[in-house]
Amino acid sequence: MKAGNKKCMSALPADKFNCLRTELKPCALTRNEKQDACLVDVRSCYASCGPxxxxxxxxxxxxxxxxxxxxxxxxxxxxxxxxxxxxxxxxxxxxxxxxxxxxxx
Missing domain, CATH: 3.10.20 (Ubiquitin-like (UB roll))
Incomplete structure (x- = not known):
């Protein structure tokens, strides 16, 4: 994400949003998939132990x-x-x- 942000800092204001979206989307998708998998595990454990x-x-x-x-x-x-x-x-x-x-x- 840092590399994507750094790359897009020099983009023109009108192009900055598209640059960030292109650069950061793959990272965000991977992060969301990992967080979703973790949440599934936590909910499974909670269902066994809780409420x-x-x-x-x-x-x-x-x-x-x-x-x-x-x-x-x-x-x-x-x-x-x-x-x-x-x-x-x-x-x-x-x-x-x-x-x-x-x-x-």
């Missing part, structure tokens, strides 16, 4: 950190004002979270 104690919502979250992408299982209080705070804390133990997506289990 856990009542009164909580369980999630599998994937966070984009500065140098890598990482996943984490987290639980949240459904009544919490900010449902994903616990998930963000679980991921931020490895660094600043730039973006995060969570799937309910």
């Amino acid at each position: 856990f104690e009542s009164g909580r919502a369980d999630f599998w979250c994937v966070g984009e950190l500065a140098t890598k992408t990482t996943g984490a299982f987290c639980a949240a209080d459904p009544a919490a004002a900010r449902l994903m705070d616990n998930c963000e804390k679980a991921l931020s133990s490895e660094g600043q979270v730039g973006a995060m997506t969570c799937e309910p289990l």
Whole structure:
């Protein structure tokens, strides 16, 4: 992704979007396939072991950190004002979270 971003920095503004799409799409597809496979494994394990104690919502979250992408299982209080705070804390133990997506289990 870094090489694709670097290559497209010199593109004209009108061509930049198409350049990025062309350069980054293969990487994004591979990343999404790996994350989907991981989510299938987590859901399978959760179905065997869970659901856990009542009164909580369980999630599998994937966070984009500065140098890598990482996943984490987290639980949240459904009544919490900010449902994903616990998930963000679980991921931020490895660094600043730039973006995060969570799937309910």
